[in-house]
Amino acid sequence: MTSRYYRIARESSIKIGRHPGLVYLKNLCQTAVTVLDVGCGEGSRLNTLFPRKSGVGIDSNPVAIQLAARQYPRHQFRVGIGEHLPLADNSFDLVYTAFAIEHCQRPEVFISEMIRVCRPGGHLVILCPNYGAPSRRSPVSVQNPVVKLIRGILSDIFPRPGLNWQPVIPRKSYDRIDDDTTFEPYIRSLIRFLKTFPLQIEKAGSLWEIEPKPDKLYKYFFKVFKYWGPQIFICARKI
Numbered sequence: 001m002t003s004r005y006y007r008i009a010r011e012s013s014i015k016i017g018r019h020p021g022l023v024y025l026k027n028l029c030q031t032a033v034t035v036l037d038v039g040c041g042e043g044s045r046l047n048t049l050f051p052r053k054s055g056v057g058i059d060s061n062p063v064a065i066q067l068a069a070r071q072y073p074r075h076q077f078r079v080g081i082g083e084h085l086p087l088a089d090n091s092f093d094l095v096y097t098a099f100a101i102e103h104c105q106r107p108e109v110f111i112s113e114m115i116r117v118c119r120p121g122g123h124l125v126i127l128c129p130n131y132g133a134p135s136r137r138s139p140v141s142v143q144n145p146v147v148k149l150i151r152g153i154l155s156d157i158f159p160r161p162g163l164n165w166q167p168v169i170p171r172k173s174y175d176r177i178d179d180d181t182t183f184e185p186y187i188r189s190l191i192r193f194l195k196t197f198p199l200q201i202e203k204a205g206s207l208w209e210i211e212p213k214p215d216k217l218y219k220y221f222f223k224v225f226k227y228w229g230p231q232i233f234i235c236a237r238k239i
Helices: 003-013 019-029 042-048 060-071 107-117 146-158 187-194
Strands: 035-038 056-059 076-079 092-098 116-127 197-207 233-238
Touching: 003 233, 019 042, 019 092, 019 116, 019 187, 019 233, 035 042, 035 107, 056 060, 076 107, 092 107, 092 233, 107 187, 187 233
Parallel strands: 035 056, 035 092, 056 076, 092 116
Antiparallel strands: 116 233, 197 233
């Protein structure tokens, strides 16, 4: 990945602002003792959310980890993948991933690993685009939006077991921050999947409040559907 990619990622990571998911996550960090960022990139998000203590960041890209360690030596950064975290069971008060899971290869395993390293009573947070909603798609998808809408509605009515996020074929350029998207996350199937684990979901939403005013009249109709918003935010406590 290019330096431009990481510059864009850093600018996004340090802008918490009024984003409801990031504000909620920052509040959780204030009471946590041990924090893990899965897919930490060049470390700016972890440092912004957890500014006065030492957290742990995991990323698959060695270049990102080198940048993170150089910029934020207070934290511990390691090379690793979300599907196989090089960490012990029940290690962290708070385990989160922000805008990373849509780039992984096996999202079910990624989530299972997050749960494994979270201690009982600790919190698990997932924040990512809601590309799998019937009215949305990833920026690299070539799927017809009408076909996507129809299939998505049918999947909502007749859900299948498991996570069932649809894969996309990523482009090999990084002109846009999400050109390497591999899966389309969807909050409804994620909620069903998380309920199969010893977790209590404390907060879940698709963050309609951050969506700009629709540019077309028909898009107002989509706002009727609670889980069709632009992003996924879920916070669960491990039982």
